[in-house]
Amino acid sequence: MERKRSSSPETGSTSHGSSDTEYDVFLSFRGPDTRASFTDSLYHTLLDKCINVFIDKQGIDVGEEIGPEIFQAIDNSKICIPIFSKNYAFSSWCLRELEHMMQRRKTNELEVMPIFYDVEPSDVKLETRVYADALTLHKEKHGAEIVQRWVKALREVTGIKGWDTKNKGYVNSPNSIFPFLYVSFA
Template sequence: MKRKMSSSPETGSASHGSLGTKFEVFLSFRGPDTRANFTDTLYYALLDKGISVFIDKQGIDIGEEIGPEIFQAIDDSKICIPIFSKGYASSSWCMRELEHMMQRRKTNELEVLPIFYDVEPSNVKLESKVYVDALTLHKEKRGAEIVQHWAKALKEVTGIKGWDTKNTGYVNSLNSIFPFLYVSFA
């Protein structure tokens, strides 16, 4: 599988787990929604600050299993940043990543810092049709029990103070994220 795993010598990342790298940040996002704009900007800005980042840059190769590598990268990260966009909940992989993040957060093994890119936190909290419709489609394919876990993770993540780019613009959001991350890794 071709995954972009970046580590900067300044971060002092230690070898850990099956990936060989311990990441400070794992970015979770729906590629078609944010990859070419917000996510890439955030990714390169984090690298410029010397923060090691795991990001899916190449996509998934056909026929390769992505679960173990993705979940290991989440487990090997200090902070996970789900970037909620209108299409985030339509991706079963984004939902699986979020569920895993929230489970790890409960055991105090991971910090989750949500970014609401082009949705309101209330959308993610399932108070509007934006995410409800996506979960309804998943329910037909994946079953009610799995989708119930995903809905719970979505509601839980909205209880975490994050950044809302819809009302502030993503440049302002990025400017407020960096000081927070810098203090987290200092």
């Protein structure tokens, strides 16, 4: 499985942050939902601004265990951006990433900036069936204890001010919703 590490075209390496920070941004997303549209556009927009981005370029194969390199990339990032789409919660990988992000956020080691892509924060907060149905399926496969940790992470992330792209026309144009992001890396 190939992982994509992007670096500043001028230096070939990250010029931002502490020596422990390898990436400016880690993107977490459900590939089939957003990879070829919003996420790809966001990724290239960030690269164009010389922001060092970790993105899973190939996806994770069914049955494959989450690799330590994913957690390492989260740990070595300044900001994680989970992109919540309709099927995000059906991916145990996405939920594991989110749980890890939220744990790191509690220790002030990571900033999390959620994007609600074609879902409402209330969906992610489990106030509707959109994500609740996915978690019911996960409970059968992964057990109640693990799913409860994912529920906690989902509810916590909705307490963070994020971006809601639903009905806003941002489907392939992240530029208009992230103007401050570019300034924060200057």
